[in-house]
Amino acid sequence: MTESNAAAIAATRETPEAHRRALLWQVVDDYSLIGIFVVLFAVLSMTVQYFFSWDNVVGLALSVSQIGMVACTMMFCLASRDFDLSVGSTVAFAGVFCAIVSNATGSVVIGIGASLIAGALVGFVNGAVIAKLKINALITTLATMEIVRGLAFIASHGQAVGVTSEAFFTLGSAEFLSLPVPVWVTLACFVVFGVLLNKTIYGRNTLAIGGNPDAARLAGVAVDRVRIAIFLIQGLVAALAGIILASRMTSGQPNAGEGFELNVISACVLGGVSLMGGRASISGVLVGVLIMGTVQNAMSLMNIDAFYQYLVRGAILLIAVLVDQLKNRRQSR
């Protein structure tokens, strides 16, 4: 009785057209961003000189590799309804610190290790303050952004710190299967964090926390622990990005990565990650990063003044958020 009843209800309430329409919208929602990127790429390939060449595409990938790595972890942060402004400072500090420690110890490995630990520590402090002391993430990371940037300047006396070891530079410039190492690292990040988000309890719990932290806690999610882990990993990956950036620039620079955090967050939002938490997809973030990089690259190729590039970036972000808003509104009306 109950089964046939349920089936009857499903049959009367879900008309075939309605169902088909729902599925169609689902597909549009899921793939619209990828479609936009493909069209954008095709149009630029046909209209912008030098855009569609292997060298340019590799250059494009290299230019977004730092943003890409950190966007992976920022996705977790935003998905859990948090925020992290400190990543740009961590990038700078990690580069400087890695250079200083490498020079002092004569070992690049120790330098890299120390720098990664320092980055993780910054992340841990962020996470612990936010999760345990219940201080707003925006404020907390705004404070650590200033503090860590200050530490980078203090440690370097405001100067770029050159690295003496040649081995350090290979990290940023070596190629493997005709792709530079930083691009491989970024791809690895997308794979690892994609699996983490979709296939592990950690990822699912991150989304649950973002959706409703109180309900997640009552459902047995270790909310504080997950939040701390999110920030700790974010610090670690930001430090990795900083080390690779320093290697590419052959020195640790205390003013590196200014505005980096906002570019990363923009890429995530462009990729459909909800600032309200609970919604994120790794493919979206990948496309978001690629759209940012592609637009930047094309503007440079077209010799558009760098000052105007700010306007374009801002406009793209605004449009992306509007589209997202419209999608949500359609779903709930």
Added chain:
Amino acid sequence: MTDAPRLEFRHIGKTFPGVRALSDVGFAVRAGSVHGLLGENGAGKSTMMKILGGEYIPDEGEVAIDGHVRHFRKAADAIDAGVAVIHQELQYVPELSVMENLLLGRLPTRFGLVDRRRALAWTRERLDALGVDLDPRAKLKQLSIGQRQMVEIVKAILRDAKILALDEPTSSLSHRETDVLFRLVRDLRAQGKAMIYISHRLDEIFELCDAATIFRDGRKVADFDTLEGVTRDALVQRMVGREISDIFGYQPREHGDVRLSVKNVTGRAVPLPVSFEVRAGEIVGFFGLVGAGRSEVMRVVYGADRRTAGDVRVDGQSIKRSHIRDAIRHGLVFCPEDRKEDGIIGVRSVSENINISARRNHLTAGLFVNDRNEARTADSYIERLRIRTPHRRQEIRLLSGGNQQKAVLSRWLAEKDLRVLIVDEPTRGIDVGAKNEIYNVLYELAARGVAVVMISSELPEVLGVSDRVVTMCRGRITAQFDRASANEQNVLAAALPESAGSTPIRNA
């Protein structure tokens, strides 16, 4: 124009992605009458109210007021047309006072500043005139849910609405608050307002309503111009579409050893030490007035709120203090009272909401979520508990309250070693059919040896479902009755504050 009804819905249809919420629904409400709207959860009542309130735009059909077709494009249009819809989910500013909430947007000013004294006097006067006992200066967040609801209703009255729709207004009101509300509704009827009254409590419908309409699965199945001579069973049968002889359907069970033992537990909101025990297979109903401290105790037992002292044991094993995951590991779980705030994760799918806890026992290689197993689990509970959803991937916020509740219950049913289930107001705001289904789940669990604690403010439910009734008043357990000795009089008497001092603790 004179013989046109005050409010008329004509052939309303509304489709959401994947769900036909309403099809060809129409009914009319006369001025100076209270029109009951009945139906199970998901029957389309709330959707109808959102159309009336201008929140949804119907795909087909129209709304007419005094014979004139009105097209509401947004909530403000409805308000301008004299419509006030008071939803189950209240809309208020928690940080502001009663007075400020009532006067939001039109506080009286003096020299450009808010004239607090005049505002206060005005608010007091209006509240007194309506017979509503509220402190105008109290912040909304300090009030009980019932009191907040009164503020919403008063706000609508003060806006001079001529059409007033109340969606489940009494679901979180105390008896006294309900009386005040009923008096208000009758006064408003006498003033010629047209009112729509949605409730799952049939006695309220009979007590208040002049006419009624019944919805089922997005269609109108019955209209009653008068409720005189209509029986309760007739209404239920039309709502559910099948006969439910006894909605409680209780059957006696054997009880085993003590499963849950709570000793001298205290917490921030539990100042007095509380102790009780529940046996395997036993359903214990906790009854008391709103604010008696039942939810507070259970939250501390589960670990949702901090336990400052005392001992909680499941099958003799001690549960770590204020540690939800330890409670779950020992098979002690809790379904909270406020589904939307504490129960569901709205933007996640039905399947995610069901699998969030139990998935830890089904990982592949100890690390990866087993999607196939989770899909199977979700589908089996959707079928078993008759959760109405187009598919398991639907965001749970789009489901009706009763179906959300069933999903939250499924979350705990999926725990393979469930021993103690605490449910807090499990059937609040849920229709008869779904209530019956939820009771059956509780019986089934009890029959499997689970110890069940059910907090409920509905006396018939407590008496109808429980093997034993525990009453609480002002933070302490005042009495216990076994099923045979519990009746409305003695349970209610033990739960009322007057009796707290005089009645000795009885053990059945």
